Structure formats: structure tokens, C-alpha cells
Amino acid sequence: MKSHRQELWFETKTRRAYLNITPDVEAALVASGVREGLCLVNAMHITASVYINDDESGLLADYDDFLERLAPHAPTSQYRHNRTGEDNGDAHLKRQVMGREVVVAITAGKLDLGPWEQIFYGEFDGKRRKRVLVKIIGE
Secondary structure (H helix, E strand, O other): OEEEEEEEEEOOOOOOEEEEOHHHHHHHHHHHOOOOEEEEEEEOOOOEEEEEEOOOHHHHHHHHHHHHHHOOOOOHHHOHHHHHOOOOHHHHHHHHHHOOEEEEEEEOOEEOOOOOOEEEEEEOOOOOOEEEEEEEEEO
């Protein structure tokens, strides 16, 4: 069995962002040489997410609006976590809702995604460098 590990690094210019990382994961798959197996993609930071959904601008805006209603950034005093000197209590909650990781089957050397499925990196406390782990195993 083959195993391939690769880190993807991101630094967004905004506090919240949604990046389609499917091409980056596909490139890691090609580098792995795996034809049949599994691909794990996970955010290595507790204020970021990896999830699968459609790459449609209206949906991305809907996510952003929904998450901000669910866990608004301001006022920052509403979060006990922020009493530590942080201002990202909302980002931890947003990550919990959107999830930490995805696992995608690999079939015939390709990510076995549905017709509209894409892999996204969701950033909820940006403007600093963060990483995503891609771990591929198989034959």
C-alpha cells in the first residue's frame, strides 16, 4: 500500500473566506500515484474547516450569511473564549458547524466526487498562514 502526505498552505486577505481547493487535492493525488484508495483532507487549525459542496457563488454567500447569523463575530465580548485575549470565539463555533475534514474515495486515479461536489477550505479567522493536510493511502 502506498501512502502520501502533503500540506497545503493558505493565507487569506480577509477574516472569512471559502477557497475551492479541489485542484490542489487533485494535484496531490497525481503526485501520490495512488489509483484506488482514500484521500483524507483536513484543516490543521481550529478556526478553519474543510467541507464538500457546490462551487456556486450564491451558496458561498449563503454559507457566510448563515454562519454569521449563527455565531456573529461582534460583539466579541459575547464569547467567554475571548476573555483570554483572543477575538475569534466565533471562528471556533463556525468551524465546528462546517467540520474539520472530508474523506473522498479514489477510483481509477481520480477523486470519486459527485457531479457538483468540490472540496473547500473554509477560513473563519484569516489573515494569517494556515495549513491543510492531504493524506492519501491506497494502491
